[in-house]
Amino acid sequence: MTIVCTGYGIFAPDTRNIEQYLYNLQNGVCLLKVIENGGPNGQSNILGPIQEELKEIDSDHKLKRLPKATKIGIVAAKEAIKSSRIDMKNKKVGLFMGTSLGAAAEKLYQDAIQYANNKEYRKVPIRFSHFSNYHGITAEIGYYIGVKGIVKTIVTGCTSSLEAIEEAMLYLESGKIDVAIVGGTDTPICNATTYAFAKTKSLPINQTLEEGAVPFQKSSKGFAMSEAAGVIILEREEEAVQREADIKGEIVNVVSNNDGIDIFSSDESGEQLINALKEVTAGRKPDYINSQALGIQLNDQIEKKCSxxxxxxxxxxxxxxxxxxxxxxxxxxxxxxxALLSVQYNFIPPTIRTTKQGFEEMNIITQTTYQEIKEVAITNHGHSGNNACAYIKEYRTK
Incomplete structure (x- = not known):
């Protein structure tokens, strides 16, 4: 069975829609910022916050009360549905969203914890029960886009949204649903996450944009925590063709696994990510790998092993x-x-800012490269050892 994507939507730093995303990818635009006093002891940190106002959402009293992760997820989902031009009436629709921290980094959540610890119970807002429930994000997105059927939340760290696609494909293949609205949303930036990741020495504290949060570069001391939401619409090929949908690409497969080690350890072998990538490529030759490399040396070295x-x-x-x-x-x-944009517009987005120091033997693309792109493999790794790899193909009518 062939599963195809018929729509997509995004909300990311300085990126309000797919058109802006395509422009930024093609032109290698850096959306990250050095934030002074962004580190645990007043140091600088490199972050990718969404700083735009959400006027179209905050004008609605009910929406204004929602966590930021929910708001940007709603915007991305609405764009994806509009992009797909799908009429969901009389269809079995499933919503699958991935997240890592949910709304745990939001101010209301942090304040509520402090009030509770200080026994100031009257100050704990009634909304806290929803903010502390990860599934509340997906459920609320479902409410605002009109989904009442299958609604699932996947929480496996950085691999959550890829694993949401994996689960959505199973539902489509089984016939339990006709349409899958699937993606991920996260707004993790706060003092608690900054302090925690700084303790594990995985943040680019006091580094410039030339030094830190740079994939495939030995000088990088960590990753840039950022905020974003993305959503795609998945359908079975026959239904998409029947309604003359604008098919963006084919989702061939998603494979996930876990390193199977203690969560306070790191698997330096990369064995399970290598296994997942080997299985998802299945002897195919992708035009390029859309890698999870992020500026943490252990992760990026595992990518080098895969290569x-x-x-x-x-x-x-x-x-x-x-x-x-x-x-x-x-x-x-x-x-x-x-990756879907790559196969539509035939380009490889660049790894900007890197000098390839320590990764010279790899075939790393540092300038936007325009060429025919038919197939792309994706690698992803998360906290707690989950790995997920996906394979995307250009769609061609049979």
Whole structure:
């Protein structure tokens, strides 16, 4: 059975729609910022915050009360539905959203915890029960786009949105649903996450944009935490063709697994990511790898292992995290949408800012490359050891 994408939507730093996303990818625009006093002890930090006002949402009293992660998820979902031109009446629709921290980084959540710890119970807002429930994000997105059927939330760290696609495909293939609205949303930036990641030495504290949060560069000391939401519409090929949909591409497969080690450890072998990428490519030769490399040396070295063992460094690699950072649970869906745009517009987005120091033997794309793109493999890795890889193809009528 062939599963195709018929629509997409996005909300990311300085990126309100697909057109802006395409422009930024093609032109290698850096959407990250050095934030002074963004570190745990007043140091600088590199982040990718969404700083735009949400006027069209905050003008609605009910929407204004929602977590930021929910708001940007609604915007992305609405754009995806509009892009697909689908009429969901009389169809079995499923909504599948991935997240990593949900609304746990939002001010209301943080304040409520403090009030509770101080036994100031009257100050704990009634909305806290919804903010602390990850599934509340998906449920509220479902309400605002009119989905009452299958509504699922996937919480597996940075791989969440890719694994949401994996689950959505199973529902489509089984016939339980006709349409899948699937993606991820995360707004993880706050003091708690900054302090926690700083303790593990995985943030680019006191580094410039030339040094830090740079994939495939030895000098980078960590990743740029960012915010984003992305959503795609998936359908079975026959239904999409029957309604004359504008098919963006084919989702061939998603494979996920776990390193199976203690969560306070790191798997330096990369064995399970290599296994997932090997399985999802299944002997195919992708035109390039849309990599999860993000500026953490261990992760990026595992990508180098994948490149050598599976492709002998002959397949081009790139990482859009050099532009957009790592929006945790939304990172995979951003990679999928960028891959779909690649096969539509025939280009490889660049890994900007890197000098390839320490990764010279890899075939890393540092300038936008226009060529025929028919197939793209995607790699993704998350906190707690989950790995997920996807394979995207150009759609051709049979």
């Amino acid at each position: 050598k063992l599976l492709f002998d460094h002959k397949i081009p690699y790139t990482s859009i995290k050099s532009m957009y950072g790592n929006p945790l649970g939304a990172s995979g869906i951003l990679q999928v949408i960028s």
